[in-house]
Amino acid sequence: MANLFEHMGLEKERLHFSWISSAEAGKFVDVATDVANTVEALGPIDKFVKKVA
């Protein structure tokens, strides 16, 4: 899915997949922070966004 998203012009960095156990609080924080940072760096998205008048 990530591949087709990227193929259609969505930056790959916007879509993240991870496997985190409920016992891995530290990993969860790390991944969430990293997702937030990379997406923030890319700026607001203008594709696949539906604007409701």
Add this chain to the structure above:
Amino acid sequence: MDQLTEKIRELASTLLKDGKVDMVIGFADGTLPMTSRPFLATESDKAAQLVWNSFCSLNLTNYITGRKEKIALFAKGCDSRNVVNHIVENKISRDQLHIIGVPCQGMVDKKAILKAVGGEITGLCEEGDKLTVSSSHGDVELNKNDYLRDNCATCTHRNPVIYDELAAPLVEEQTVEEPFADVAAIEKMEPVDKARYFDNLIKDCIRCYACRNACPLCYCPTCFVDESGPQWVGKGQNPTDIQTFHFLRAFHCAGRCTDCGACEAACPMDIHVRAFTRKLNKDALELFGWEAGLDTEKRPPLDTFNPDDPDEFIR
């Protein structure tokens, strides 16, 4: 009448007369030159309406989904791969089918002929590779191989992969050096150009869903686009909704698409809808070494788990 059509009528008529099948699915002539329509014959005298030519672009597997009768089906290479899909996905059982393989030399792109000839086409006569097109501008002779649909030009499964009998001798398979050159070209683009390419591609889409209806893979009782509770995608002409429809339609075909081109043949707006599924076919081949519909014993890659499955995307 050409030899193949004659053979097809004879086979169909015998099968129906002997009561071996309840129905024969093939093609009949359409109402305009260069068109064909799917034809379901249930009596032997109806078999005389069957034809076979270079415009039998639709995929007949679409018409066997969930059928209860014993059916004889004329299948090109791609149709036969979709029959395999149907058997794997329990949409029909192998014992219900009498598959008559029709080795294929490629189907002709009607739209390319229209473009080349210009005027209104009044008739077309086919002899081997020679197409004689009559139009309001007079007669033109064209070589069929210059006007193949592009999925046929890169097809490496012209012979049926599963059949009970053949209507014609097997043909030599093509070797294609770079079957996915078109996809690779898009992959090289920058994200913004990719987005522009796809925006431009589907700008004419009228959401008629002909691509979905012509596709043998799309057999859900209620398609996600028709569902209203929950409503997965807006039903209007909003560009994002159109894009979502195409994206999801393609993804439902991931690892199942045989690139038969029925979607494009059915599209009234001439949209290259295969641009979406082609990428997934390329991925299926590169990531899973998979080409759909070749083996009734194997499940499609997104339907199974294998410890060796690529997992670079997950962390």
